[in-house]
Amino acid sequence: MTFTNTDPVTVSFAGLEMEGIYISASGDNAVVKLKSGYNICVPETAVTAREGTPAPEKPSAQPLAQNEKLPLLSIISTGGTIASTVDYRTGAVSSKFTAEDILRSIPELAGIARYHTLQPFNILSENMNPAMWQELARTIYDEIKDGAQGIIVTHGTDTMLYSAAAVSFMLDTPVPVIFVGAQRSADRPSSDNAVNAICSAQAGVSDLGEVVVCMHATSNDTACSLHRATRVRKNHTSCRDAFQSIGRSPVGTVTYPDGKVVLADDAVKRDDVRLSLLDELEPACGLLTYYPGMNPSVLDAFKGYKGLVIAGTGLGHTGTDCIEKIADLVAAGTTVVMTSQCMAGSVCDRVYETGRYLLDAGVIEGGSMLPEVALVKLMWVLANAKDAADVKRLMQKNLKGELDVDIRGEN
């Protein structure tokens, strides 16, 4: 006997007859939801179909009421924990909520702005790729052109920093573009999704004019930080305050529940720049973390790549035995950029001998750029620079706050 989800069934087990609703199979067993709400797992042979009305259809959702006097924000949903719910196919959490669902489950949003919601794709962020970053940037561009006064992108947290950085480089935005996610799924009462979403809407109607990530500032539900998209990392696997600005303070803070937005002096403000989109990327780029004893032939895997970012040790080093292979890559036309595993601080390949050899091999110093950000930037630069010299110039120029300063050229 096969059942489908929500079929009324009778379970005969342990000398009892129990009514329930069929949920799913689990090997040779069946998972059934009892009237008490408990799911129990019993041998499938213990389950029989029951006459009865199937679970009532959920009441159809009321259309969303929007206050036309409030500023217009676009919520672009891409999936992730902020929009996740249980999946009976795998039993695990997956992304199913739409942007509309988010609005429905967080009614406070309606008091902050009116919303246009759209969902270009619905995936867990580990499945994102550069083509999706491009589509995302185009979508945001179109929304702003169509009058959105702020953009909220709901995104899985795992690779949020890549997407946010990619959008930063592709898009010049006069309005705030807020990437927001959640570290606890939306189906639990303690989810950080509501506070993060409400703070992101407050940031979306604020005076900000750049791409940021809005997530919990601490473990408390009392404030979110606005991190510059090119200076942020996910530094914890599970905590609410996993996202931290590296090498600088956040560009803003939103307190909850009062919704007050405080921006840093150097935050880019609304209408400081004009809307434009340069959405080309060169996807044939790689990122390699050097480790002690790494076989230099690992570098061969990047033959034919247009760009390679190395996360080197300390000030920006690899073992000297790698230098020859790096020189080969450069000679063959791969742009190699050096960043550091240290995260905070700048690369300087002029202090130690190894660094100088790396420079001689044609490596470009990536300054204080985070390795992930340098990768995304390299994709954008390679697609937009005029020539090799321009690639180097752009990689060492502070475009979107990814560098503390422009890197001074030395000949």
Place this chain on the structure above:
Amino acid sequence: MDYKALGLKAGIEIHQQLNTKEKLFCHSPTVIRDSDEHYDVVQRYLRVAASEMGDVDRAAQEETMQHRLFTYYTYDTTGLVEIDEEPPAPLNREALDIVLTIAKMFDMTPLPEIHTMRKMIVDGSATSGFQRTALVALNGKIADTCRIETVAVEEEACQRVKDTIFSVDRLGIPLIEITTAPCMKTPEEVHDVAQYIGMTLRSTGRVKRGLGTIRQDVNVSIADGARVEIKGVQELDLIAEVVRREVQRQLSLLAIRDELIARNALVNGEVYDVTKVFAETQSNVLKKAKCILGTVLHGFAGLVGTEIQPGRRLGSEMSDYAKKCGVGGLFHTDELPAYGVTAEEVHILKETLGAGEQDAVIIVAATEQKCRCAMQMIIRRAKMAFDGVPEETRKMLEGGSTAYMRPLPGAARMYPETDVLPVPVTAEHFAGIEMPELLTDKVKRFATEYGMDDGMARQMAYSEQLPLFERAVAEGIRPVFAARTILASLKEASRAEGAGIISDDAVIGVMKAVEAGNAAKEAVLDILSACAKGLSVKDAIAKVAPAFSREELQELVRGIVSERVDFIKSRGKAALGPVMGVVMKEVRGRIDGKVVSEVLNDELNRIM
């Protein structure tokens, strides 16, 4: 009262903390801390989430009528899972095995796979907003009269420090939840079944002991009444009284219902702003209020103030509902004038609202928003009075009366715990679980096998020191001596001022010394007391009661006897007692009295 005639049906849910090394879904130890030792705080809000079927639980909805910021204390013995910052670890197998053991003792059938659920609780007592819980086994027996429906393993919630401040040390300690069928028909039966289950749990030797480690919830209904769940009965002795008082409450509410119907009473739900009536009031509560709202309950006069169980009136029930909106309570005209409200003010109030002799007026004072919310709740509860007894979750108050907590929860509060994989329980595993001896059987065995009197047998079997006793017996110490040492001497020595912990090894060491004749049993208390001050068993014996050898004793006795030869000769055998007294004064606690008596007898015989 003839409870059977009233159709009393009662069931219980017992929650007992399990004495595991680690918590149910993380590796923190299961220790309770002093809240003053907390080293950090976390602040969170909770929101109601829909079940996977898309429904919202009404109890959860009511708990979140106020948007409350909860504060959680954390400790160096708690981690990220307790503050909901890390996914749970796999289910603790030690806890599961204890639950399976108990299930087996009740002759239950285990489920082939244990699926963990989230049971939503948004009152702040769980940082995640839910308690993880899993059914483990179904359908068991208690004696011949009652049935256990389910046993579940679940997480303990936080301890409330005060108001919205909670302590996460308790959160996550494994609990067994035992749910009986509604098979009890008298308050005494409820007591007896609870007692029997408690005894069975303790028989495992693997449950926590002490106040707060076991809690009983009682489900009570009478014919024509409604199912009411009373939470948190911590003392077994109160459980029958709680049931008696609930029956009384349901009967009173039914009588009020009949009277309301007879009077043609009416709740029209109209709410009036009566702030102005109390503009000049001397009542402290009303004076401070920004807003005072009132409503008329037509035909309710006298009934709002009727006692329905000791210390509780229909008015108290309405007040409990109103408090959900954050107001302090309410005033009703059955109790006024009082609390600084004058007869004059009551008169004007009734006149303003057009309330007559038969009517009751309820007022609440707070901010307008809170007042409006509270009035809706009061009107809701007043309307329920026409139906008699509402289905509710209630909490026990001191003495055994109860107050409203929230509606009975429904199935919508359950959601699958997606972060925990199902745990299979194989038939082989269940078959291999050893069942402990019931404490009641132990008592019988101690009496017949060890020759203990019933009192000692019972005290020893139910003592927290039972494992120590069983170890002592296994190591060859005479059972009655071991029981006496543990129940009397050890207890007294541990309680003395400045006493430290006396290790099990020390207690066994002292008993062995006595059994070997190296210490007198009269000295056990003193030796243990010395151990409690940090001395080793050997040093304690040497200091308190250096053992006295038979030879030394013989020498001493010879000396004492030789000084009293005339006395002994004149008294004959009757001299034994007084001379024994003199000897014992010298050697008490250093050598067994029996030996003294032997040696003295020999010496007397020699000289006589």
